[in-house]
Amino acid sequence: MTAPLLAVRDLRVVFPTRAGLVRAVSDVSLEVAAGETLGIVGESGSGKSVSAQAMLGLLPLPGRVTGGEILWRGRPLGDAAGLRGREIACVFQDPMQSLNPLMTIGAQLVETLRHHHGLSRRAARDRAAELLAEVALSAPARRLDQYPHELSGGILQRVALALALACEPALLIADEPTTALDVTVQAEILDLLAGLQARRGLAVILITHDLGVVAGLCHRVAVMYAGRVVETGEIDALFANPAHPYTQGLLRATPGLDNRTERLVAIDGAPPSLRAPPAGCPFRPRCPIADAACLAPPPFAATDTGRAACWRAGAAAWAEVAP
Amino acid sequence: MAAFLLRRLLQGALVVLGVTFTVFVVTRVFGNPVDLMLPLSASAEQRAAFAAELGLDRPLPAQFMQFVGELLRFDFGESTWQRRPAMAVVLERLPNSLLLIGAGLGLAIILALPAGLLAAGRPGGLLDRVVTGISLAGLSMPQFWVGLLLIVLFAVAIPVLPTSGMGTPAHLVLPAVTLALVPFARMTLFVRSQIMEELNRPYIRTALARGLPRSRVLVGHALRNTLVPFLTLVGWELVLALAGYTVVVETVFAWPGMGLVAIQALQRGDLFLVQAIVYTVAVLIVLVNILLDVVFKLVDPRIGLG
Numbered sequence: 001m002t003a004p005l006l007a008v009r010d011l012r013v014v015f016p017t018r019a020g021l022v023r024a025v026s027d028v029s030l031e032v033a034a035g036e037t038l039g040i041v042g043e044s045g046s047g048k049s050v051s052a053q054a055m056l057g058l059l060p061l062p063g064r065v066t067g068g069e070i071l072w073r074g075r076p077l078g079d080a081a082g083l084r085g086r087e088i089a090c091v092f093q094d095p096m097q098s099l100n101p102l103m104t105i106g107a108q109l110v111e112t113l114r115h116h117h118g119l120s121r122r123a124a125r126d127r128a129a130e131l132l133a134e135v136a137l138s139a140p141a142r143r144l145d146q147y148p149h150e151l152s153g154g155i156l157q158r159v160a161l162a163l164a165l166a167c168e169p170a171l172l173i174a175d176e177p178t179t180a181l182d183v184t185v186q187a188e189i190l191d192l193l194a195g196l197q198a199r200r201g202l203a204v205i206l207i208t209h210d211l212g213v214v215a216g217l218c219h220r221v222a223v224m225y226a227g228r229v230v231e232t233g234e235i236d237a238l239f240a241n242p243a244h245p246y247t248q249g250l251l252r253a254t255p256g257l258d259n260r261t262e263r264l265v266a267i268d269g270a271p272p273s274l275r276a277p278p279a280g281c282p283f284r285p286r287c288p289i290a291d292a293a294c295l296a297p298p299p300f301a302a303t304d305t306g307r308a309a310c311w312r313a314g315a316a317a318w319a320e321v322a323p
Numbered sequence: 324m325a326a327f328l329l330r331r332l333l334q335g336a337l338v339v340l341g342v343t344f345t346v347f348v349v350t351r352v353f354g355n356p357v358d359l360m361l362p363l364s365a366s367a368e369q370r371a372a373f374a375a376e377l378g379l380d381r382p383l384p385a386q387f388m389q390f391v392g393e394l395l396r397f398d399f400g401e402s403t404w405q406r407r408p409a410m411a412v413v414l415e416r417l418p419n420s421l422l423l424i425g426a427g428l429g430l431a432i433i434l435a436l437p438a439g440l441l442a443a444g445r446p447g448g449l450l451d452r453v454v455t456g457i458s459l460a461g462l463s464m465p466q467f468w469v470g471l472l473l474i475v476l477f478a479v480a481i482p483v484l485p486t487s488g489m490g491t492p493a494h495l496v497l498p499a500v501t502l503a504l505v506p507f508a509r510m511t512l513f514v515r516s517q518i519m520e521e522l523n524r525p526y527i528r529t530a531l532a533r534g535l536p537r538s539r540v541l542v543g544h545a546l547r548n549t550l551v552p553f554l555t556l557v558g559w560e561l562v563l564a565l566a567g568y569t570v571v572v573e574t575v576f577a578w579p580g581m582g583l584v585a586i587q588a589l590q591r592g593d594l595f596l597v598q599a600i601v602y603t604v605a606v607l608i609v610l611v612n613i614l615l616d617v618v619f620k621l622v623d624p625r626i627g628l629g
Contacts, residue, residue: 056532058528058531058532060523060528083534084531084532084533084534086534089532089533090529090532092525092528092529092532093525094525097524097525097526098525098526098528098529099526099529100526100530100544100547100548101526101548101623101625102547102548102622102623102624103544103547111535111543112533112534112535115533115534115535115536115539116534147624147625149624149625160529163529163533164532164533166533167533167534
């Protein structure tokens with residue numbers, strides 16, 4: 001494996017609130033190599049977006065990084081402001097809300113291009129049209145003069161991608177890039193993302209709660225639960241043979257083309273409060289095979305398919321459900 | 324655009340007609356101009372003659388038509404106090420008031436935008452607490468008292484500025500500052516809360532994620548997006564200034580503007596002069612609102628001229 005482009009080690013992020021300290025991210029370690037796509041999967045509140053925001057140095061208040069380090073090409077990232085937009089770019093969930101409503105598409109592209117590359121207005125505008133063409137928008141020159149409210153969500157997400165690419169980043173963080181879009185548009189955006197990645201050799205961190213999206217696009221995946229990474233591994237191996245009971249449960253709760261006859265089963269219970277997480281394994285209260293050993297924090301140990309934070313990694317946690 | 328302006332002007336004309344009707348009802352139906360304008364010692368014959376001269380002995384509908392007709396001819400009657408057309412008095416004083424309002428509100432806007440931005444930049448920080456404190460204090464103090472306080476400070480204790488009248492730029496300082504304080508306070512708190520809200524919006528995060536400097540995101544993106552509500556507030560302050568602030572501030576500093584004349588006209592029972600002032604203010608407010616609508620359209624492409 002090549003040296004990682006971005007490495008996150010034991011990252012901790014907390015949000016001090018009136019009701020207590022919310023441990024949004026605890027001891028998260030991740031790596032992305034150049035040209036690689038890492039999927040981060042988890043349900044709402046699992047800490048996947050907060051991890052990404054910490055990597056960008058854009059934690060919303062009152063969030064704070066209280067531990068761990070983030071290395072960019074082997075060096076500490078610092079406050080990330082210098083890399084933002086140049087080396088690390090990102091695309092967010094809701095394209096309708098992600099663009100300044102009072103500025104034309106072109107003005108926002110030109111502003112970004114000029115800031116990073118010091119281009120003349122003319123040159124920046126030409127480059128902006130090229131970028132819109134690269135994200136497969138028709139009539140790019142005309143789009144430049146349109147406002148966000150004149151465009152659809154799918155087109156705006158392409159514009160958001162063009163804005164992210166404006167500065168030739170090495171890493172693109174895509175935080176739920178298709179969640180707010182129609183299913184057909186989702187597929188187009190994911191295709192586009194895969195194409196851009198292949199063409200530009202981009203590293204991509206794809207954050208999603210949709211296992212189907214991860215399966216189609218990612219090389220490796222990290223599954224997050226209650227602010228922790230509970231399992232990582234190569235995508236095919238991990239999906240074929242999940243070691244952590246949570247991953248097994250997630251896959252069992254996800255519809256697929258090949259298991260159409262099986263029943264989908266939700267995981268009973270709800271994720272724990274991040275203010276007062278349970279002792280030991282955070283999944284323990286919902287885990288069907290938890291025992292006394294799980295009262296101690298599980299090690300993030302190697303498994304057949306990667307690593308998993310589970311004392312009983314590899315054991316089949318859920319009984320087969322009759323069709 | 325032309326159709327929009329025409330429609331808004333027609334709507335404005337309707338508003339002015341409403342004002343006309345209200346003024347008519349208040350002064351001619353509920354009130355009696357003769358009692359108002361003649362001294363108590365006037366005899367019954369003098370009262371009857373005066374009423375006949377003004378046409379007040381005719382039935383109300385006829386009076387109303389006469390009233391509207393005079394307004395259309397720009398005839399607002401003669402000021403009984405100054406012995407010349409009431410509108411001439413108003414037009415002579417109006418520029419002074421506009422100068423005072425322009426200086427005061429201009430000062431308020433110029434100071435409130437950076438103050439609100441700085442406060443919102445670090446909520447709860449020292450700067451935020453200072454700015455918020457000053458604003459709350461400014462909002463809590465009555466204007467006439469602030470004016471007197473400034474006179475005591477800058478004309479009595481440290482005699483550097485004139486306290487009354489107009490003529491030199493120095494004369495403008497104290498009245499303008501007095502007038503600016505309350506709008507400044509309200510605008511600052513407003514900009515602060517609007518920017519704080521705006522900074523939580525996803526497009527701000529995206530702009531920062533693109534690597535744009537924070538100052539640029541604050542001014543170029545966040546502030547720009549609060550401009551429409553901010554200008555709405557400015558319009559409101561302008562209305563308050565035209566219809567209220569000037570009366571207080573001009574009285575305290577003997578500033579020869581429309582507000583001072585309004586008070587003097589009221590004290591002298593100069594009905595026609597008061598009417599002329601009411602009309603001028605009403606028309607100005609209508610015009611301010613039309614102007615704001617046009618500016619909104621220029622600032623925000625999503626606003627249609629519908």
